[in-house]
Amino acid sequence: MEEIRCPMCGKPNPDHLETCQHCQARLKPLIISSDESLPAEPDNNDAGLPDWLRSDQQDEAPSEAESEAESTPEDDPADDDWMNKLREEGDSAPIDNSALDESPVYEDSEEGDWLDRIKELRDTDEEPPEEDDSSSLFDGALPSWMSEGGEEPALEESPAEEDSSIFDGALPSWMSEKEEEPTTDEVIPQDEAPSPEPGASIPDWLAASEEQAAELDKEVEVDESELPEWLAGSDQAEPEPTPEETPILFPDLQEAAAPASEELASAEPSDDELPDWFSTKAESSDDSPPSSEPADDELPDWMTEPSGVEAEPATSIPESTPDPDIELPAWMLESAEDVDAQPAAESTEGEIPDWMSGEEAEPQVSTIPAEPDPETPDWLEKIGDDAIPELASDDLSPTGEDIFKIDQLTELLRDEDDLQIPEPEGAIDDGLAPAELPGWLEAMRPVESSADGDSTAEQGQTEQTGPLAGLSGVLMAEPEIARLKQAPKLSSRLQVSETQQEHVRVFRELLETEGQAEKQAKPIVVSSQGLLRWLSAFFLIFVIGLVIIGETQFVPAPPQASVPVEVLNTSSLINSLAPKDPVLVSFDFEPGTSGEMNAAAAAVVDHLMIRGAYLTLISTSPTGPALAEYFISTVQREHQYTSGSQYVNLGYIPGGASGLLGFVQMPQRIKPLSFDGFDPWITAPLDGIYALSDFKMVLVITDNPDIAQSWIEQVEPRIQDTPLITVVSAQVEPILRPFVGGEGAQVRGMVSGVIGGTAYEQVTGKDNLGRTYWDALNFSLMTAIAAILIGGIVNVFSILLRSRNRGEA
Amino acid sequence: MNLNLKLKSPVSTALAIGVGIVVLLGYFFGNDPSGEATTLGLLRAFLLQGAIVWAGVAMLVGIFNLAxxxxxxxxxxxxxxxxFILLITLIITLGIGLYDIVETFTQQEINFQRTSWIFNYIQLPIETSLMAVLAISLTYAAARLLARRLNLISVVFVGVVLMLLIGAMPQVAAQAPILAEIRQWILRVPTLAxxxxxxxxxxxxTIATGVRILTGSDRPYTG
Amino acid sequence: MTAANMNLADLIGLLIGFSFTIFILSYILGDNFLFRFATHIFIGAAAGYASVVTIYNVILPQLIFPLMNGGQGEMILTISLLIPSLLLLAKISPRLSKIGNPAMAILVGIGAAVAIGGGIFGTIFPQVSAAVNVFETNNFLEGAILLIGTFTTLLYFQFNSKQSKNQRPAIVQATKLIRWIGKAFIAITFGALFAGVYVAALTALIERFSFLWTFIKELVLPAALG
Incomplete structure (x- = not known):
């Protein structure tokens, strides 16, 4: 079981305890709970931050919100005075909550935004938009904005280039500005330098760095000699992070670097057993472009230029560069000396310390312009031209959207330069177990003279209790944790310039649109569809109305030659009937199609009546009997057919196919009475009917293919030689065609719709209802065809136009 | 065949299977060689007659359920x-119809004038008009067809529709007989196939569904 | 049809029919109260009319009159028909619904058997025979098209519902080809069906306008012109 030392009393405790069993002090930081309040707690610590940093923070807000624990100051035991200063500022400075509803990032400023950024850059998978954006920037010719300074980190794409630029020692001005932090007096004193405890394993952020470096297989040139002592020793000194400790800080990083971190955590590297990520980077540096090799005396600008600016938090240090020899903090100087003793690869003393270069690999900034520019910083000019093809050859061609947003991003990413800030102690701090003090530090407490004596005016309050008692500008132990848990009231107005607001807006829009499906362009034919509908209806009604009102009959009827054979067969079968022959006529259509069915059947039934057939009407639909009566009394009223003498209406048979089958076998039993209420089976000609096969013909008039099929399936096989003919709606004709044929077919004759009915009228030579509708049907068909054609063409063109517009977009 | 032995409605299932087998066997053994109905045929005839009656009762149950x-x-x-309008109309129609029925049997003379009036002047015009409105909708749908899905199958579909409509017009057939012939060929060969x-x-x-019912795999009558 | 030879009921009926036609056709302008009113009237009238016809034409002759006038054998037969009918009526009540299950089972069983018999003897045997003998009634090309079309359409459903993952690529390609051909034949058939439905609907529209014009010409115009 792991033990946790109490930050208050220093006594060991089991790691599962929340509070110290000796002094009841909280052992584990309240981080997770505070994360929940992050989105609602915009920090105002950036009130004094420069523009580039603030805009950077806003842009990173979503990703930082994802990496929850990165924003907790408890995990930064080396939080220095500037953090306290920031905290103080945060408490006092106003901030505009509304502008930062989605930006919990500002709470992170306590540990340095540059640190968060670097951490996040390890999680490149979580930031595809940035990755895309950055990748798009490297497409061939680099834009001019790249030559102006730093760029958005290229995430996974360009660690080598970044290191190259660093080891040139000619850091751009933006970088030198950010390196100002070591010059300040509030810089963590060497005593507070993190990870001095022996036996510590590599912190997660280092493991993650290694993992990422290994995955990316990028060439990073690292000189181990540049490693400061605190960093080199941290591998040994830092306590091995327990699973409970690290995931809170870097849940995402831990996942990404799990194998490496486990490996590294288990091993306790010595000085000559450098962690893999060091060796990896050192090896890879051999392949780096020659131009990226730094000269020993090429100090970066930030190290050569004096700083005239007051100390700011590491992430916000803007302008001046310190003289490294003078203003570098002791720990940094010491580290510079210590690195000599370590195996050196190519870099030498005076360069950026390894903690910086090592972390510089993480931002992975590619800032190499295609051609030297007058404004190109020194570090960039020193990059060999051979590095450019490497970038250009990367498969990083911009997408269409990237190009679309490139101008906006140019401005936006210019402010992302701070992502290149090397990450010093803050990153290492994350890997420390909270409040585990080395012995030497414990021996120092309480010390009255804190290192922040002459730092900036804003200093943290002096710690009164605990191992850090007497130190000012340090993280509060228990009270601080508790305070953070309670969601610090940081609400006030954020001082954001219009340019920054615009940047935020553009970037937010970009991020929001990333997750949204592209809205399809509004069909330009929406209005035309309504117009099409109205026009088609209007013309159809107009044409039909015109023809009906005009009562025209100038459209020629179907010529005899074009009469279908099934119509001719029907006529022939009817002609073969003798007077008084019983014919079973099924009226199996609905009132809705009565117009068509009456027109189709008029000539056929008229022919039957002319032949003197005795009609026996039946139906499998409840409305059938009424339709049959209507047909006989209205459509065929000229024949003056009377019920009982010339026809009989048997009415309705329920049950569908079952009813039909029963009716086929025993018609008298199924329909003992006619619709009129008399027994039709006792009078001629039905007195000799015992089965449907006794009828001379079966005529099915239907608009339903299922009913037609039921008649064919159930009745036709049992009526033997009695022909079954049909008058069907035009919608039934295609599905009934397989049954239709000549002799031996299941359906011996068929008349289909008004067209068939009119054709039958041509056969009989007697105009009927079909001819009445013929003109109107033909003109309406013409109109309908025109509407379908025009509508189809319009719609096809609209589709093509839409697809073309989409392609252009 | 997967028979579910844990029948929820054993009586109903047995009845369905039994009467189904009787009716099905009646196709083969309903009549003796002389054409006379066998016992099986008589039983089958009874069941078929019952089906007609019970279907009528089921329709009434359905209408009651609608109400x-x-x-x-x-x-x-x-x-x-x-x-309320629907119910009132239903009740009025039913009431008038029942009155006609009673009057028919009491006066021994068919008299369905009132019921026929409702059918001829209410049901028939409305239902035919509904079909008429369909023509407008279909015109619009046909015009929009290619806009919804533009592929080869859709083009074939629309092409067949246009060819059949164009070929049906006698003017076109007179001017271009080939179109009428194409129409006939489409109906006679590919459509038929x-x-x-x-x-x-x-x-x-249908056979598969029927077999499932007759084996008790499907029991749509439970519930 | 003139006003002179019509009684008042028919005149009112024509006016109502004219009005309902207009109500329904108003749907062309969009869904509206008149359309809904007319459709609900239609549903009520259709249900009522179906009830009347069923009672008058089925229930009374099959279940009531035999009990009143029939002989003993006929009464026994009618009672045996009446019992399942009463069970079916129990379906009206949700609580007694299960009582009607046996009667419903009988109805379903008969329907299934009839469907099987009809499908086998009325469709499959004749149509398979016709499909096999297409070359007797058609030339070779048409016969081949008929045969290929029939089987690809039939197989389309089979392949559409059952796709094995372990099929060889050649079989998969052949299956795709068959499915596509079947789909094309189905599209042609459905196109013909659509054309038929369209012609039927157009005819209904023509019939309705013919009715409207007749009504105006025979009744409205004479009345308006005096």
């Missing part, structure tokens, strides 16, 4: 006005 649904809608005040395949498919599906 109860709309009654519930009225109680729930859910489009109550339309449901497709329809035959569809019919066979439907028949096979």
């Amino acid at each position: 109860s649904v709309h009654l519930a809608k009225i109680r729930a005040n859910e489009e109550a006005s339309y449901s 497709g329809a035959r395949g569809i019919l066979l498919g439907i028949a096979l599906g």
Whole structure:
């Protein structure tokens, strides 16, 4: 079981305890709970931050919100005075909550935004938009904005280039500005330098760095000699992070670097057993472009230029560069000396310390312009031209959207330069177990003279209790944790310039649109569809109305030659009937199609009546009997057919196919009475009917293919030689065609719709209802065809136009 | 065959299977060689007659169910006005029809004038008009067809529709007989082939469904 | 049809029919109260009319009159028909619904058997025979098209519902080809069906306008012109 030392009393405790069993002090930081309040707690610590940093923070807000624990100051035991200063500022400075509803990032400023950024850059998978954006920037010719300074980190794409630029020692001005932090007096004193405890394993952020470096297989040139002592020793000194400790800080990083971190955590590297990520980077540096090799005396600008600016938090240090020899903090100087003793690869003393270069690999900034520019910083000019093809050859061609947003991003990413800030102690701090003090530090407490004596005016309050008692500008132990848990009231107005607001807006829009499906362009034919509908209806009604009102009959009827054979067969079968022959006529259509069915059947039934057939009407639909009566009394009223003498209406048979089958076998039993209420089976000609096969013909008039099929399936096989003919709606004709044929077919004759009915009228030579509708049907068909054609063409063109517009977009 | 031995409605299932087998066997053994009905044939005839009667009763049950649904809608005040109209119309029609029936049998003379009036002047015009409105909708749908899905099958579909409509017009047939011939050929060959395949498919599906019912795999009568 | 030879009921009926036609056709302008009113009237009238016809034409002759006038054998037969009918009526009540299950089972069983018999003897045997003998009634090309179309359409459903993952690529390609051909034949058939439905609907529209014009010409115009 792991033990946790109490930050208050220093006594060991089991790691599962929340509070110290000796002094009841909280052992584990309240981080997770505070994360929940992050989105609602915009920090105002950036009130004094420069523009580039603030805009950077806003842009990173979503990703930082994802990496929850990165924003907790408890995990930064080396939080220095500037953090306290920031905290103080945060408490006092106003901030505009509304502008930062989605930006919990500002709470992170306590540990340095540059640190968060670097951490996040390890999680490149979580930031595809940035990755895309950055990748798009490297497409061939680099834009001019790249030559102006730093760029958005290229995430996974360009660690080598970044290191190259660093080891040139000619850091751009933006970088030198950010390196100002070591010059300040509030810089963590060497005593507070993190990870001095022996036996510590590599912190997660280092493991993650290694993992990422290994995955990316990028060439990073690292000189181990540049490693400061605190960093080199941290591998040994830092306590091995327990699973409970690290995931809170870097849940995402831990996942990404799990194998490496486990490996590294288990091993306790010595000085000559450098962690893999060091060796990896050192090896890879051999392949780096020659131009990226730094000269020993090429100090970066930030190290050569004096700083005239007051100390700011590491992430916000803007302008001046310190003289490294003078203003570098002791720990940094010491580290510079210590690195000599370590195996050196190519870099030498005076360069950026390894903690910086090592972390510089993480931002992975590619800032190499295609051609030297007058404004190109020194570090960039020193990059060999051979590095450019490497970038250009990367498969990083911009997408269409990237190009679309490139101008906006140019401005936006210019402010992302701070992502290149090397990450010093803050990153290492994350890997420390909270409040585990080395012995030497414990021996120092309480010390009255804190290192922040002459730092900036804003200093943290002096710690009164605990191992850090007497130190000012340090993280509060228990009270601080508790305070953070309670969601610090940081609400006030954020001082954001219009340019920054615009940047935020553009970037937010970009991020929001990333997750949204592209809205399809509004069909330009929406209005035309309504117009099409109205026009088609209007013309159809107009044409039909015109023809009906005009009562025209100038459209020629179907010529005899074009009469279908099934119509001719029907006529022939009817002609073969003798007077008084019983014919079973099924009226199996609905009132809705009565117009068509009456027109189709008029000539056929008229022919039957002319032949003197005795009609026996039946139906499998409840409305059938009424339709049959209507047909006989209205459509065929000229024949003056009377019920009982010339026809009989048997009415309705329920049950569908079952009813039909029963009716086929025993018609008298199924329909003992006619619709009129008399027994039709006792009078001629039905007195000799015992089965449907006794009828001379079966005529099915239907608009339903299922009913037609039921008649064919159930009745036709049992009526033997009695022909079954049909008058069907035009919608039934295609599905009934397989049954239709000549002799031996299941359906011996068929008349289909008004067209068939009119054709039958041509056969009989007697105009009927079909001819009445013929003109109107033909003109309406013409109109309908025109509407379908025009509508189809319009719609096809609209589709093509839409697809073309989409392609252009 | 997967027979579910844990029958929820054993009586109903047995009845369905039993009467189904009787009716099915009646196709083969319903009549003796002389044409006379066998016992099986008589039993089958009884069942078929019963099917007609019971189907009529089932229709009445369905109509009653329709009325109860709309009654519930009225109680729930859910489009109550339309449901009220429907119910009133149903009751009036039914009442007039029953009155006609009673009068027919009491006076020994067919008299369905009132019921026929409702059918001829209310039901028939409305239903025919509904079909007429369909023409407008279909015109629009046909014009929009290619806009919804533009592929080869859609083009074939629209092409067939246009060819059949154009070929049906006698003026066109007179001017370009080839179009009329194409129409006839489409109906006679490819349409027939497709329809035959569809019919066979439907028949096979129907048989499969029937077999499942007769084996008790499907029991749509439970519930 | 003139006003002179019509009684008042028919005149009112024509006016109502004219009005309902207009109500329904108003749907062309969009869904509206008149359309809904007319459709609900239609549903109520259709249900009522179906009930009347069923009672008058089925229930009374099959279940009531035999009990009143029939002989003993006929009464026994009718009672045996009446019992399942009463069970079916129990379906009206949700609580007694299960009582009607046996009667419903009988109805379903008969329907299934009839469907099987009809499908086998009325469709499959004749159509398979016709499909096999297409070359007797058609030339070779048409016969081949008929045969290929029939089987690809039929197989389309089979392949559409059952796709094995372990099929060889050649079989998969062949299956795709068959499915596509079947789909094309189905599209042609459905196109013909659509054309038929369209012609039927157009005819209904023509019939309705013919009715409207007749009504105006025979009744409205004479009345308006005096």
